[in-house]
Amino acid sequence: MKTSATARRITAAATAALALTAWPVLTPQGATAHAAVPSTLSLTIKNTSGRSEPLYIYDLGTLLTNASRPQGWADANGTFHQWPAGANPPAPAPDASIAGPANGQSMTIKIPRFSGRIYFSFGQKLVFKLATGGLVQPAVQNPSDPNRNILFNWSEYTLDDGGLYINSTQVDMFSAPYAVGVKNTAGTVKNTGHLKTGGYNGFFNALKGQPGGWGNLIQTRSDGTILRALSPAHGLETGALPASTMDDYVNRVWQKYSTSTLTVTPFENEPGNKFYGRVSGNTMNFTNSSGAFATSFQKPDADSIFGCHKLLDAPNDRVRGAISRTLCAGFNRSTLLTNSNQPDTSAADFYKDVVTNHYSRKIHAQMADGKAYGFAFDDVGHFESLVSDANPEQAYMTLDPFN
Known part of the structure; x- marks a missing residue:
């Protein structure tokens, strides 16, 4: 756990x-x-x-x-x-x-x-x-x-x-x-x-x-009853959303952190426990506060982001899992470009980019x-x-x- x-x-x-x-x-x-x-x-x-x-x-x-x-x-x-x-x-x-x-x-x-x-x-x-x-x-x-x-x-x-x-x-x-x-x-x-x-x-x-196919997540019955909206992760699975939905944002994140550092402080009760990410090619490498290698992530796709899995897998540990959950939140809420210190815990900063998890954005708004x-x-x-x-x-x- x-x-x-x-x-x-x-x-x-x-x-x-x-x-x-x-x-x-x-x-x-x-x-x-x-x-x-x-x-x-x-x-x-x-x-x-x-x-x-x-x-x-x-x-x-x-x-x-x-x-x-x-x-x-x-x-x-x-x-x-x-x-x-x-x-x-x-x-x-x-x-x-x-x-x-x-x-x-x-x-x-x-x-x-x-x-x-x-x-x-x-x-x-x-x-x-x-x-x-x-x-x-x-x-x-x-x-x-x-x-x-x-x-x-x-x-x-x-x-x-x-x-x-x-x-x-x-x-x-x-x-x-x-x-x-x-x-x-x-x-x-x-x-x-x-x-x-x-x-x-x-x-x-x-x-x-x-726009962008998000309305395709809605499932209805033949009598017109709205049954549900699938999550974007399932929307990718059914083809309701294109696989490229998050590509533009991911590309901009990768570009930003090829020349600057992403700082992740995953435990709110441990402010001194930090990890530092820099992009090299297709990989974001993280080091710990001592400069030692911690873990790395391949450039994620929309499925990995919306599902918080696959290329953003989060094992139950204090390094990779801790960093991954922070990245997952940052990608879904689109805060990684506007704040190089993550997690960003100010709701006013969430979902501001045109490329974001609009499903989650609209749920929170209601x-x-x-x-x-x-x-x-x-x-x-x-x-x-x-x-x-x-x-x-x-x-x-x-x-x-x-x-």
């Missing part, structure tokens, strides 16, 4: 259509046990969506109270059920759905000590299958995915000895609006994920109007608190839509109106 500010990053983009074993535990390394953390926690789901279709809830994940870390689902009482063996080709998974509250109603379920996801879908149950490697999750960037025409979304959470960590994520897609929250044993409530009034339509209208997971390392500088508490008493999920 990452030990930096990204310790609670949720790598949703890496998990679509993969086994549950790919899901990380979201709590920081070294977290200590708290007597107030229960074995199951009440999660109240409030449906203010304005939609009349049936609602289905799923709590899927890795059971953290068992050393073998079995994969499965929890029912409404928080009872764990392990997945049966998978097959090749994948076989239908057991029906793990929980009947959710109707519009205007609320219900409370129990969630166990999981690292996993809480899915919700409108109108239809989601299709899950079991492969030999584990659970196959929805991957709607694939036009033949059986969930392609279902309106759904999910939150990610970890409940363990360190407390509760729960987010609102758009790393894979922007879809049905919702917010998450937690109340601790002292009665303090924190929440995140609410859109501004008109923010749902505002986002899709803004994305449609963005969030009531400005927080979102528009890309995997959006927590650099604490701009992520995540709430946590070491002593949780109650969790919340509110399904918001589609306006």
Whole structure:
């Protein structure tokens, strides 16, 4: 588990259509046990969506109270059920759905000590299958995915000895609006994920109007219902966005740092721990404060930038991973040309270049608190839509109106 500010990053983009074993535990390394953390926690789901279709809830994940870390689902009482063996080709998974509250109603379920996801879908149950490697999750960037025409979304959470960590994520897609929250044993409530009034339509209208193919990220159903906007990483995969989307910005960054130095200070609590990058040919080489070689990165493409992977891979270490997450944030937010000291943690500096992650830019612009997971390392500088508490008493999920 990452030990930096990204310790609670949720790598949703890496998990679509993969086994549950790919899901990380979201709590920081070294977290200590708290007597107030229960074995199951009440999660109240409030449906203010304005939609009349049936609602289905799923709590899927890795059971953290068992050393073998079995994969499965929890029912409404928080009872764990392990997945049966998978097959090749994948076989239908057991029906793990929980009947959710109707519009205007609320219900409370129990969630166990999981690292996993809480899915919700409108109108239809989601299709899950079991492969030999584990659970196959929805991957709607694939036009033949059986969930392609279902309106759904999910939150990610970890409940363990360190407390509760729960987010609102758009790393894979922007879809049905919702917010998450937690109340601790002292009665303090924190929440995140609410859109501004008109923010749902505002986002899709803004994305449609963005030149360069960004409107192609939007997926609709045959009846005209807007289902979601894919993330730009998935947009590259489907051909909705051209592979050259970030080339101009990357070329300018490479040119700048062939004659100047990029300084990366990846740990906010360690201001003296710095790395220095200079470009030589196709490579940006980093040295540490002693002048010794630290790591190097090849010139990234849009896929590496939007996915924060491949040429910007971020292993769980204090050198390459720490630098990579900073570069990923700088490329997505387009701050690398305007500030040679990274990370830039001033939101006023973000997304100012004409070449940027417009998907993430437009999501943040519509969030009531400005927080979102528009890309995997959006927590650099604490701009992520995540709430946590070491002593949780109650969790919340509110399904918001589609306006």
